Amino acid sequence: MDFEYSDEQRLLRESVARFITDRYDFEGRLRAMQAPEGWSRDAWSDMADLGLLGLPFSEEDGGFGGGGVETMIVMEELGRGLVLEPYLSTVVLAGGAIRHAASAGQKQARIPRIAAGELLMALAHQEPGGLRHGPDAGSSAERRSDGWVLTGRKIAVLHGATAEEFVVSARTNAGLSLFLVSASAPGVRVIPQRGYDGIPVAEVVLDEVATGNESLLGEDGGGAAVLERVFEEANAALTAEAVGIMADTLDVTVDYLKTRQQFGVPIGSFQALQHRCVDMLIQVEQSRSMAILAALSLSQPPAQRCLNIAAAKVQIGRGGRFVGQQAVQLHGAIGITAEYKVGHAFKRLTAIDALFGDADHHLDQLVAAGGIPPGNRGSN
Amino acid sequence: MDFEYSDEQRLLRESVARFITDRYDFEGRLRAMQAPEGWSRDAWSDMADLGLLGLPFSEEDGGFGGGGVETMIVMEELGRGLVLEPYLSTVVLAGGAIRHAASAGQKQARIPRIAAGELLMALAHQEPGGLRHGPDAGSSAERRSDGWVLTGRKIAVLHGATAEEFVVSARTNAGLSLFLVSASAPGVRVIPQRGYDGIPVAEVVLDEVATGNESLLGEDGGGAAVLERVFEEANAALTAEAVGIMADTLDVTVDYLKTRQQFGVPIGSFQALQHRCVDMLIQVEQSRSMAILAALSLSQPPAQRCLNIAAAKVQIGRGGRFVGQQAVQLHGAIGITAEYKVGHAFKRLTAIDALFGDADHHLDQLVAAGGIPPGNRGSN
């Protein structure tokens, strides 16, 4: 049992933290958000230089062989900066699908380019009119002699407008399957939208998009299993991101309470507000514990992994909502302006809960399984 | 739309309030509780003299024709005093069954004696091992030529040890039915117990108890409908009692916070504790509103009545728990001693939630019905 970072992990943390401090202050983030693409290619390039974009890929595939803890470290710091760049979409989501399902050739064509910051990808899975979360889709992929024809409509595609290639879920005769689809393929229409949390999203319409045989990612009919794995990793990553946001938001709020004067004293001297901050701190600490559990669970057997991460998502969904709402409330009017950080943090925490199953969804998973299995600390 | 009491109602309130102030202070209550029977025959006699015991019975039956509002007024004041006497068991529960189901002869034999404080009764319905609440029972009543033979076991019989007669629920061939059973009938065994809220309870064992034909209360097989009606009235009454307890408990707590000094100031000057008291006040006011709704619903059609009262029980179950727990917490150690009032109030509020369906149970009723029907303020 050991909660210490290794020396390498400590260095990783310091380098990402320095990147945030030096290159990604709140004003810089606002400028990036207001730019046409809604994020910064320069920052992305810096992240490539820091080695972050290849982090979770194996060394033989051209990455750095990082595991759950390394991703946790990166995501927490990115959370502190409310980073807008397509790390989750390209590295964790599309990159995760590639790690778990791609052929050697498919990997070779993509992972080095992702690690270098040259290839942007996105996962196009969510559809309108279905359940809010789950590894299922109504889009169709019909087999043709020379490949596949995809038809369907995808929404909430994170960073969809700047993706060069999509991982698309669609139903074949064999079941849900994944496909690599170029954004410039005929029949693909991408409608950019603003996400409420500042992360650009897109609607992606696939109108009889013909793709070659090599577009199938993983086994025909094997898409759901890959997606579930990817969602687990995404949720572990989001949990860490949320911890970074929550911790930073608490810091910002406490600083504000120390500075802001009302009735002739700093409002931080009011006990009701102090106790609210303590309640926020408790949520931060509880969430941090669960982010660690989620990160360390990624290397565990499926049932353990799945339920530990579900439990983590429950905690950060609820804790994140509390911290976000209270940070806004404690700031008063300035908390609801777009010119100030906490409002953005609140919105991002809201989005994190909504993505890949909210707290209630994951609580249902735990209920169905009869609770969190024991044994994450050695066999029981 | 009118929230004012009539002059008669105002007088009733004043007279019950005076009885509590003059005759039922906390020390007197403690003495009554520690007496062998666990309550005071003198106080009961006073309540008879005040006309409270005949209140809900019609004038032609020997009562005073009071309605839901009158019972609400009485119960709220009794709640303020944490009154231990068998008002709920004799007048509301057993008395309610008699009002709704008894023959003229059965009424005549009992109501005047109840009103005079001479007849104590109790409802023996709850059984071990079943659901926590519902109008069903496993006890049996077999038809004989000259009457019935009852067998079963009843628990949580409020004021069972001092009852002269029980209203017993038991299953006949026609379904659940109610019977009037003398406590001294052969085969009846009454085991007195202390209730955690100070109200005595009893276990009542019926071992082949033979009763006459005249023991059937209401129609053979008509027991469930009568019980549901009685439970509605009991819940409306308990809601009002809870409001009295909550309001008094808030008063006691606020007074304590004004008096108790720590760190050189009254602890009522601490903002976190002030805000907690405000949260309690909000629960008191919300609960009072629902007690009024419950009282006024008793004269409405069944669906409206049932669901309005369910909603009221949800509110006082949750509000009562909050007020009780917080009152204890705000008092600190003195809150958990048996020598001080708030601990007793907390326990009684706990019991009120548990009786006749707790907050969750009644929420389920609302869910099953699709919500509270509109229309309590005129047809919609």
Place this chain on the structure above:
Amino acid sequence: MNLDFTDEELAFRDEVRAFLAQSLPDDLRRKMIDRRHLEKDDIVRWQRILNARGWATPNWPVEHGGQPWSPAQRYIFQEEMALAHAPEGSPFNVNMIGPIIAKFGTDAQKARFLARIANIDDWWCQGFSEPGAGSDLASLKTRADRDGDEYVINGQKIWTTQAQHADWMFALVRTDSSGRKQQGITFLLIDMNTPGITVRPIETIDGGHDANEVFFDDVRVPVENRIGEEGRGWDYAKHLLGNERSGIARIGLSKERLAQLRRLEVELSADGRLTAGERDRLRRKLAEVEVELRALELTQLRVVAADAGEGGAGAAASILKIKGTELQQRMTELAIELAGPAGLAMPEEEESGAALEDGWIAAAAPFYFSMRKVSIFGGSNEIQKNIIAKAQLGL
């Protein structure tokens, strides 16, 4: 004691319903249902329809265009307005400056302003908050120096809702800094076209631009635009904040939203867009909200009745504000939970919600974010608790 409406009240309700069915424009109703942003023109149009009927300013004194309604009638009117999806009028015109001028204004001020306020010929905004003086309103610093028949105003207001549309502002300004901070505050009416006024919009987290900073640089206001006496502005403002206790909880709106969520639950369940578990939980959450809302509705009716009767329900308005805003916020939480990831995309401002399928999904997030303000503005819920603790509990 009873909760039933009298026959007269039921007849009044039918009259209100009939009027709303006939007179509320369909496009406005649609916008309200879709929770879309109302333009100034939308609000003005509806206000004038109400005004033509004599119902634009029912709470004003009868001699200035109010209605002699009982508390029950006022309650019915508000509830029916909300259930019919009618827009609310400008609170600044109808609930704030109108009653203030009617009560404290000179005859000249009444003649000049009241009818125009009722018809929104002038659009008003409220200049109270300042940077550094939010909940501690009395510490405001914007100065008004007397110069002959004019005050010369310098300073800054902030969070001024809809100042960008406003023709007039009613403002608190400091005319004296020597005494207690509540003293030396004066209540002025300021023409927004006066030279020296600059309005800068503030973007809020819901994507809206209704909040503003307003800067005053030697802005000259005639003394005749002062309400009441110099230095007594705090008293007039307090009167205003205590106003409208019957509407502060916005029960009607919340009931309408709850009804919409109930419809959604049925619709989404039927379409297979909720699992059985999700449906059960949603139903429980709705039932929980409904219990609290019903309780608050009755609490409000009790407050209204007490105001009409022996008067003074103490800090009741603060209770209504706290619980009412909590429920409004809770309702938007339920909606954004239901929207899920589909709700990530923000509608463009020019986009028509009605044109979108599932318009409620597009509206869920902006509405959730927007409603955070209700527990902050008008005295934060923490301030309301301070008020109750002091005024009602004596702590």
Place this chain on the structure above:
Amino acid sequence: MNLDFTDEELAFRDEVRAFLAQSLPDDLRRKMIDRRHLEKDDIVRWQRILNARGWATPNWPVEHGGQPWSPAQRYIFQEEMALAHAPEGSPFNVNMIGPIIAKFGTDAQKARFLARIANIDDWWCQGFSEPGAGSDLASLKTRADRDGDEYVINGQKIWTTQAQHADWMFALVRTDSSGRKQQGITFLLIDMNTPGITVRPIETIDGGHDANEVFFDDVRVPVENRIGEEGRGWDYAKHLLGNERSGIARIGLSKERLAQLRRLEVELSADGRLTAGERDRLRRKLAEVEVELRALELTQLRVVAADAGEGGAGAAASILKIKGTELQQRMTELAIELAGPAGLAMPEEEESGAALEDGWIAAAAPFYFSMRKVSIFGGSNEIQKNIIAKAQLGL
């Protein structure tokens, strides 16, 4: 970074398990499962079994009978004790006065007391709280006046848990009233058989009599029974309150209770004593508690690890106390909800819970009421929040 136990730690766990399976008397285990009141003899008997194994005082310095365990081992030991339904020892002996004497006592005090404390040859109680000095502990007034080689004590302590059994009390008394109230406090060891001591039991709302008032009337205590220096008692007491942060959240106990509730859910569902709706809701409540409990367990492990490593997890002990007590209380809420009206009847003290069918029902209410104290005693949760706000957040 990893959460797995090492092979050595797993072997240690097996050793603890085997010991508990073999050595914990069945009647004690049964009493614990039924949440029945433990007699003094029960606790003493078990403590001596542990002491014979060398495990009665693992957290003490090794030279005084402690164990050189790693934080993981301490954690494993506590968890296994709870899961096996082993009684907790007297916290006053094991966690409080023992470590204090080991750290601040004279050699003579160590020789005289420590072995007897470990074996509960002497039963200790804590004399800190006074009427009027609860959370504001430093304002205590019980006086100790020096008279030759003795202190003469006059005053009153209150809420003294198990004073009725105690042979000795460790107490804070005032030896100087001139300076700051934290100064002038002295830490004394008082033989409860000394003339002038009166113990009066206080009944608590759970029906128990473990709380007491203790009165001192010219009670003479030899100066040799003073811990450390006169006037520095506050420092020693603070050290004590910061102690035992690894156990304060009582995770093991809560896990055992959660497991019992899970078993109950299965059993009651199978018996048809829960409707489908009740079962679903109970399962959700249990899952919610489990998430929080798992998070707190990890938080505690992080605190323990930080203590062992670079040290100082700030106000972490207060966080553990707040959340830990909330969860303990929540668990008892779930049990009393399940008990329903059947839980109204209080068990008589002499009644054997095991003899009752559904012993958990009889235990539910007393346990629920009893657990209200955990958020009050040892510094109320409000005081803990004050501590965190100041120490950790700098507010």
